[in-house]
Amino acid sequence: MNLLSFLLLINLSSVQEPKVKRLNNLDQIEILNSIDDFKQYHTNGFKVNLFRRVSSENKELNGFPLVNYVIGVVNYSDMKSPHLYEVGEFYSPQIMSSVRLAGALKINIEYGKSDAKKNLTLIISKEGVKSLDN
DSSP states (O other): OOHHHHHHHHHHHTOOOOOOOOOOOHHHHHHHHTEEEEEEEEOSSEEEEEEEEEOTTOOEETTEEEEEEEEEEEETTOTTOOEEEEEEEEESOEEEEEEEETTEEEEEEEESOTTSOEEEEEEEETTEEEEEEO
16 A cells, blocks of 8 residues: 555545534524525635524514624634624615725615615625715
8 A cells, every 4th residue: 555545544534424413502593593695705805704684573564574684704814703793674675786895895785665765885894894874
């Protein structure tokens, strides 16, 4: 047996079988079960995970639930400390655009009733999430 075959055999023998684990953290259960859409954006220095979350309080406006966005920011150079933010509540939100800026991601969200639409612009960076008034 040559060295390459031996190393391959050792590597394959150390792979464990997948395991099923029940999550019991009620906050995690509630958040993960209320997500109805997911988008991911990449920049040069960080990644943004954008989760659309139906309101846990199940409030409704004209038959449609209110939703929040949960925003995860993962810094590529520091994978141990991702940040999580929540913004909302929105009625019928749509992401209209996303633009990469120097060191940031700009996301424009349109929301509200069709006759009274509003816009919210979010600036997402490694340091956090900021809302700009439109």
